[in-house]
Amino acid sequence: MVTTQLAGRDIVDERVLDAMGAVPRHRFVPESERSAAYEDHPLPIGLGQTISQPYIVAIMSQLAEVEPPCKVLEVGTGSGYQAAVLAEMGCEVWSIEIVEELAARAAVTLDRLGYGRIHTRAGDGYRGWPDQAPFDAVLITAAPPRIPEPLLSQLRVGGRLVAPVGDWHQELVVITRTPTGFERRNAFPVRFVPMTGEVRER
Ligand code: SAH
Secondary structure, three states, X not given: OHHHHHHOOOOOOHHHHHHHHHOOHHHHOOHHHHHHOXXXXXXXXXXXXXXXXXXXXXXXXXHOOOOOOEEEEEEOOOOOXXXXXXXXXXXXXXXXXXXXXXXXXXXXXXXXXXXXXXXXXXXXXXXXXHHHOOEEEEEEOOEOOOOOHHHHHOEEEEEEEEEEEOOOOXXXXXXXXXXXXXXXXXXXXXXXXXXXXXXXXX
């Protein structure tokens, strides 16, 4: 997986490659999907949700440009896999999942694997985790129609937010907080499950 799907494409950050090699991806997917855990595509994790393709987890981790000691906020814990990759990269991670059953399962998986530097909670990630802000990076792993303002405000200056944005057409977006505002660039088109909750109101 690391050699062909990641290093063989444009993943060059050694910390990302090492972390992806270290995390046992098969422990984050249901029993029925284990044999396919390291294949080059997303997989169902139940309750209508998916664990992203390995390449997507790697590129989001690389685009975050974090160096330890780093504090990262993730919205959309899902299986807990992306959080584990960030923890292996040397970051402390705060991760929020709106589907309670998935949040509970991810907490058990991460605990069994000994990831003590990942803090999870069940709830809507729209308002982030203000007590722990500012973060060096914010990763949103479900697609909102637009970036929730509270998540931007929890970035430190120089920090990056990486997220798929859009409904039918989604783009992976990287936003950097500068001393005077935000700089935004689009990386490439992607397909994620929708971000639900407060971001859909109004
Ligand atoms: N990062 C995950 C994959 C996430 S799939 C992994 O590594 O496995 C996207 C997840 O975002 C889903 O589990 C979905 O329930 C969750 N989600 C959607 N809207 C959300 C919201 N408003 N707050 C928190 N989680 C949300």
